[in-house]
Amino acid sequence: MTLQDARRVIAAAEEKSKELRQPMNIAMADEGGNLVAHVRMDGAWLGSIDIAIKKAYTSRAFNIVTKDLAAHSQSGEQFFGIHASNDGKIMIFAGGIPLEKDGKIVGAIGVSGGSGEQDHAVAEAGAGAF
Amino acid sequence: MTLQDARRVIAAAEEKSKELRQPMNIAMADEGGNLVAHVRMDGAWLGSIDIAIKKAYTSRAFNIVTKDLAAHSQSGEQFFGIHASNDGKIMIFAGGIPLEKDGKIVGAIGVSGGSGEQDHAVAEAGAGAF
Amino acid sequence: MTLQDARRVIAAAEEKSKELRQPMNIAMADEGGNLVAHVRMDGAWLGSIDIAIKKAYTSRAFNIVTKDLAAHSQSGEQFFGIHASNDGKIMIFAGGIPLEKDGKIVGAIGVSGGSGEQDHAVAEAGAGAF
Amino acid sequence: MTLQDARRVIAAAEEKSKELRQPMNIAMADEGGNLVAHVRMDGAWLGSIDIAIKKAYTSRAFNIVTKDLAAHSQSGEQFFGIHASNDGKIMIFAGGIPLEKDGKIVGAIGVSGGSGEQDHAVAEAGAGAF
Numbered sequence: 001m002t003l004q005d006a007r008r009v010i011a012a013a014e015e016k017s018k019e020l021r022q023p024m025n026i027a028m029a030d031e032g033g034n035l036v037a038h039v040r041m042d043g044a045w046l047g048s049i050d051i052a053i054k055k056a057y058t059s060r061a062f063n064i065v066t067k068d069l070a071a072h073s074q075s076g077e078q079f080f081g082i083h084a085s086n087d088g089k090i091m092i093f094a095g096g097i098p099l100e101k102d103g104k105i106v107g108a109i110g111v112s113g114g115s116g117e118q119d120h121a122v123a124e125a126g127a128g129a130f
Numbered sequence: 131m132t133l134q135d136a137r138r139v140i141a142a143a144e145e146k147s148k149e150l151r152q153p154m155n156i157a158m159a160d161e162g163g164n165l166v167a168h169v170r171m172d173g174a175w176l177g178s179i180d181i182a183i184k185k186a187y188t189s190r191a192f193n194i195v196t197k198d199l200a201a202h203s204q205s206g207e208q209f210f211g212i213h214a215s216n217d218g219k220i221m222i223f224a225g226g227i228p229l230e231k232d233g234k235i236v237g238a239i240g241v242s243g244g245s246g247e248q249d250h251a252v253a254e255a256g257a258g259a260f
Numbered sequence: 261m262t263l264q265d266a267r268r269v270i271a272a273a274e275e276k277s278k279e280l281r282q283p284m285n286i287a288m289a290d291e292g293g294n295l296v297a298h299v300r301m302d303g304a305w306l307g308s309i310d311i312a313i314k315k316a317y318t319s320r321a322f323n324i325v326t327k328d329l330a331a332h333s334q335s336g337e338q339f340f341g342i343h344a345s346n347d348g349k350i351m352i353f354a355g356g357i358p359l360e361k362d363g364k365i366v367g368a369i370g371v372s373g374g375s376g377e378q379d380h381a382v383a384e385a386g387a388g389a390f
Numbered sequence: 391m392t393l394q395d396a397r398r399v400i401a402a403a404e405e406k407s408k409e410l411r412q413p414m415n416i417a418m419a420d421e422g423g424n425l426v427a428h429v430r431m432d433g434a435w436l437g438s439i440d441i442a443i444k445k446a447y448t449s450r451a452f453n454i455v456t457k458d459l460a461a462h463s464q465s466g467e468q469f470f471g472i473h474a475s476n477d478g479k480i481m482i483f484a485g486g487i488p489l490e491k492d493g494k495i496v497g498a499i500g501v502s503g504g505s506g507e508q509d510h511a512v513a514e515a516g517a518g519a520f
Contacts, residue, residue: 002432035439040427042392046163047191048182049217049425083214094196116208132302162422165309169296172262179295217477306423307451309492310476335465343474374469 001030006037007130009099009109013126017041017113024113024122025052030034031106033060042114050111053121054089055110061086063105066096067120075079095115095119097127131160131229131237135260139229139239140196143256147171147243154243154252155182158258164260171243176239178242184219185240189226193235195227197250216247225249225256261290261359261367267296269359269369273386277301279375284373284382285312291366293320293347301373308372314349315370315379319356323365326356327377327380348358357387391489391497392419395520396427399489399499403516407431407503414503414512417441421448421496431503438502444479445500445509449486451476453495456486457510485509487517 006028017024023041025048030036035056037049040049052109061071072079073092081091094116099107109130136158147154157176163242165186169202170179185196192199201207203222213220213260224246239260241253266288271299277284285308289338290296295316300309315326322329334341343350354374354376359367371383393506396418407414413431415438420426425446428430431440452459462469473480486504488495499520501513 003429006429031435034430034436035428036430038425039393040394040424040426045192046422046424047188047216047220051212054215070210074210084210088214088217090211091215095208133299136299160422162306162420162424164300164306164422166300168295169263169266170294170296176294178293229281305452307448307476307480314475321436330470334470337472348474348478351475353469354512 001028001036003036009126009129010037012092013070013109013111013122014039014041014130015124016122020115020118020121022118024111024119025049026122026126027052027056027110029060029108029110031059031060036107039090044113051091051112052095052110053095054091055112055123056108057086057110058090058092059098059108059110061090061107063098065098066091067094067112067116070094096121097123097130099127101130131158131166133166139256139259140167140197142259143170143241143252144171146252146255150244150248150251151238152243152244152248154249155179156252156256157182157186157240158238159186159240161188161190166237174243181221181242182225182240184221185226185242186238187216187219187240188221189228189238189240190235191220193228195228196221196240197224197246200224205235225253227253229257229260231260261288261296263296267372268298269386269390270297272389273369273382275336276303276385280378280381282374282376282378284371284379284381285309286371286386287312287316289316289370290322291320292381293317296367298359299350304373307323309351311351312355312370313355314351314371315383317346317370318352319358319368319370320365323349323358325358326351326370327354327376330354355383357383359387359390361390391418391426393426399516400427402430402519403499403501403512404429404431406512406515410504410508410511412504412508413437414501414509416512416516417442417446417500419446419450419498419500419510421450423447426497434503441481441502442485442500444481445486445502446498447479447500449488449498450479451480451514452494453461453488455488456481457484457506459483460499485513487513489517489520491520
């Protein structure tokens, strides 16, 4: 995951975000789960800076779409309580998607700033550009 | 959000709190989510100092009434797990209200010290004075 | 330490701060070291919100003027490293002063927003009004 | 501080970084000290992600060049211990510079990835483009 890759993904995500008229925080993690780049679009929620970065981390950390992790992490489900792990870096709701290259997961995108549905749609648009 | 603005809001919230005979912690955040002022009324809960400050932050961070955020943050809902974000600064129950000036959110009030209903009522009284 | 007491002390500190033309964060702690009130004067440093609150805590926690604690907390001195205790709530530089009533320490003022000398002078002006 | 502003500053900083042949993490904070954008150039240190973000915060939080804050924060100096404040978000070495618009500080740049001298030079190049 180069910075150039990350910027291409972010650009596609920003375009989708503008189309939805909902400004977003968009973050990119690399193979090690570490931040490559982050942008907060003008007017996006302050509280979503941290969430976008953590969705990217979470998605790579478990190689999972965070929308799917959500299903397993509700009260009563097998991973309930996972959000308390990893020093609080785990986000268990929609907006994070792992990114694959040659059959191997090499990073992830995390998006936050709207409804779960919007966040996931923007992350998908970004992932499509990878 | 000047300190004078914050004091006017706090005074109105205190008045409502006295009317309800339930002493409160009242906190004001500015546009960046940073604390402008805090008061703990005599006899108010110690554990509510932190909660009031964090409700103000949360309300500005997501431009939302925390009572409404609560509904989206229960197990099974789209933002379940959001309380683990932002280094534990997110409070997902009633008592935080964003404050608007000229159609733009420029801060928030956070109240803690009674029932959710009381906290919200005191926050509303404060918000009304902004 | 009532809220009224705290407000009287803060008012005196604000006046001194205006005289020095350096806006400050001013915080008041009670006998238990817990926050009673905080104000950020317009234009005061954002990073000083936390520091003012922690100076008040520190001053009551050790019943000491933080300027004096500083002398004991430098590298090579007897309390070097104390700033890492109490979950990071210990501030070891000037601006915190314990407040006494009938020979007993019942709270403290913490000030941050200028040089150590300015912070201490403003805290002293506040303490003088207690 | 718009995202467009932040990108212009980052671009100038990246150019300087390439000139020095030392890849950097570059972060931008807004008036409230909140992150606007971050990039990690290919090959830049992982440990510098956090440091760049925190230098930007620190620089805005105290309206100071972090290289200057360093001088006041050594053992024996007036702000020694300040690095323990603000939940560990204070960085007291070179690489952070506040950004001014119309005589008012509206954000900051934070750079990390090389020597203190290099970090500061890259931050200065970025600041020059604001």
